[in-house]
Amino acid sequence: MTTEALTAAVGVPLDRIEGREKVTGQARYAYEHSPDNVAYAEPVQASIAHGEIRSIDAAETLAQPGTIAVISHANAPKLEQVADGELALFQSNRVSYRGQLVAAVVADSPEAAREGQRLLRIEYAPEPHDVELRADHPELYTPEKVNPAFPAESAQGDVEGALAAAEVTVDAVYSTPAFHNNPMEPHATVAVWEQGDLTLYESTQGAPNARDTVAKVFGLPPERVRVISPHVGGGFGSKGTPRPQIILAAMAAQHVGRPVKVAVTRQQMFATVGYRTPTIQRLRLGADAGGSLSAISHEVVEQTSKVREFGEQTAVVTRTMYAAPNRRTGHRLVRLDVPTPSWMRAPGECPGMYALESAMDELAVACGVDPVELRIRNEPDVEPESGKRFSSRNLVGCLREGAERFGWEDRDPTPAIRREGRWLVGSGVASSTYPARRQPSQARARAEADGGFTVTIGAADIGTGARTVLTQIAADALETSPQHVRMEIGDSAFPKAFLAGGSMGTASWGTAVVRACEALRVKLAEADAALPVEAEADTAEEIKADEDLARHGFGAQFAEARVDADSGEVRVTRMLGVFAVGRVINPKTARSQFIGGMTMGIGMALHEESVMDLEFGDYLNRDLAQYHVPACADVREIEAHWLDEDDPHLNPMGSKGIGEIGIVGTAAAVANAVYHATGKRVRELPIRLDRLLA
């Protein structure tokens, strides 16, 4: 056995281990688990935006054959309070937003449950509602912190003075609509109680996290709850925290004394599983004639709900990006009668960088400096607001490499002068960034009697390729090949691990897997170890000892946009991203993450928009025919590349998270390309044709 031949697992484009299972339909997702005697619960949603339930008439529902029960605040068990008020299911007759779950019908079949839902009569006492985010809303306030625990405000130097003295300034307001995550697999749970123990087959980004929260809600010790989640059809953040349907499934199963299935419909997802808050962002930049920044101010207005405070950290990214002695960032929220916003792919960085990178493009135009060069001129030596050293920062390398690959050199900055047939053609660039963090996790590695290895960790593969990547990491750590490693994930009974969120999965789980494998090898090296031999690791101490550095991935995205001169229709004909993200563990799954993120970013730039109905107080376009995500025809040439980046300050793999950075700069790159094509600066997403025709 030669080490050289075997250290190759990391860096190889290994196919997904469960790929065959998935494409042949063998992989079982949450809803596909069917315990004997299972019943079906259908949620009932509030049809007012604010007020209270006066009465519930279930007579017709219960008279229907197959109906077992109706559950509502009138008969629901009392739950323990947890931080997320959205989980206080049926705990009062108050309605906090339209679409909130107010009751459920449990029946022998999903058809009967759905019909029972239709027949349920709920009388409400509505009160006036307020669902409109406005920059001048009188109830805007500054929260104590924004997601997850950043100060809401920061200030350095004298921004107003620097802006007044600047040779060139940009002062612009950018707005983004509400966006809904829309993973392919809707949220679903199957709940089974046995002798007071609760088992949940769940679609989640973190089984251990879901287990802990559900246990708290039902007042159970965590060991009496088990969450099983072997396969997950996407989440984009919306499955990062437990959603009301998991509480509903458990409550309904307890109520009827049978296992219960709940699947959230696509339409129901638009009120019940989180979304990205709309934002209104004012960017002010001050610079000298050469584009060197003297001041940056980024002020954000967002919405939250009356159920729970969630403040997206939209301006926090501005604390990291560019050098400038005078700086300010701030967030203000208003509590509206709306569902609570939550995590959606790159919360904070994604909308924040759309605004900052659009403003940088406006500054480049105002100064007459090439937008790539402008960014390079404002490259900081240390993280601007914290003063911390970067563990590595290769934004400039990404910009240069991207410019070369894209053919940026010959670009004439003059807008609206390139026409091919009826199309106006333009190109744009934007920077990307995403933090490279990791969180404590535990893992177990076992050398089996047959010579193979089993590695076990409560990680989640939400379609990212995590199972495959962890197998590669384990194989290298064990100095074996991937086919000898059996990776077990997706179960809260496994060693406790952080969730698939914040692009921290691979870094967090990979560290624990490496340490467990190292511990196993030490045990195996001891004489006479009789197989099986097992070792565990917990990375809490290791991570606590990490040096205090600024750790971020960086990237640069380039887009070519074509705009129909008559209709204003926009097509992104080329998208190219170059990323510096430490070591890439699996080029195949990494590429999917990058192009998936960029595709989602194209949707953000051009298509996605949740439309709030002011009269009724809900998001109107609640299916994929009305809520537009990019179709295949919207994504033409799309390329992802990465630099070799050796960063020893990250984790044993030397990797940075890649699940989110792909979306971050995309919308700004597209918006900047649309400006270059047309000379029109649309500062409101999505860049719809009517906004270009206006």
Next chain:
Amino acid sequence: MRPFEYERPDTPTGAVAALRERGAGAAYLGGGTNLVDLMKLGVETPSTLIDVSHLSPAHVEERADGGLRVGAAVKNSELAAHPAVRERYPVLASALLAGASGQLRNLATVGGNLLQRTRCSYFQDVSKPCNKREPGSGCPAIEGDHRNLAVIGHSPSCVATHPSDMAVAMVALDAVVEIVGTDGPRTIPLGELHRLPGDEPQRDTVLEPGELITAVELPPLALAATSAYRKVRDRASFAFAVISVAAAIEVSDGVVSECRLALGGVAHVPWRASAAEDSLRGRPATEESFGAAADAELAQAKPLRDNAFKVPLARAVIVRTLMELCDRS
């Protein structure tokens, strides 16, 4: 969901009889691509589905005069691929391919396409008022979200649009609809099938209860060989028209001798632009005439608060489409 009966009669007249027997709760089922969605949403609650998706003629028939007779059960994808349609009526092939997705076109029938319902968000949401769904309950779209709703021919009770692309091309082609009803067969011009909402928006068409579309006749039309369908939409595929233009033109010695023009995404019906056609005939085939023709048609437009952009958009696209057709011919 509500339980429903399913019947599969052998002939169109058998279907008409079955529907009459079952009464008001019965509905014809073609490809089901719209009806089944509406049943899931609770918008449609039929007690019986009478399956007509297999009824003959389920093919495209060549007629002696050079026209085509298209069976109502022909799938959208089959019609789009038919060599005679591609050659003689390119506007129709192109309109069909601009609609829906490959999977949907493989199921959707010609008859069902004509009879699909509006995609207005309020119509599709049973928790909200809608005069089309529940007459007299109100139209929240007038003050609410109507960016993609009607600019012509709407009424205070309804501002919905007809969603079909195919119908826009067929209306421009002077298609005729064959219908079987309890009183036997009849034909009407397709341009008279759909109706403006007026104060009865619940009625999309002039069909009497129980009437079944059995075929669409496409008369011979030489200028249709130089025809085009241009659809403007919010994404490159799988989106309903923001506006669309079906156009055919014949130019002799620089003068428009004949033309056909219809608009989609602007009205409760596939909108035949007769005023524009009248304005164009005998005029020089120039950008100026095309603009004047578009203006003649769009003078009737009464846009709502948030969809006024459709009027200049329709004008620009009418002009461009006619210019491109002239360049080709």
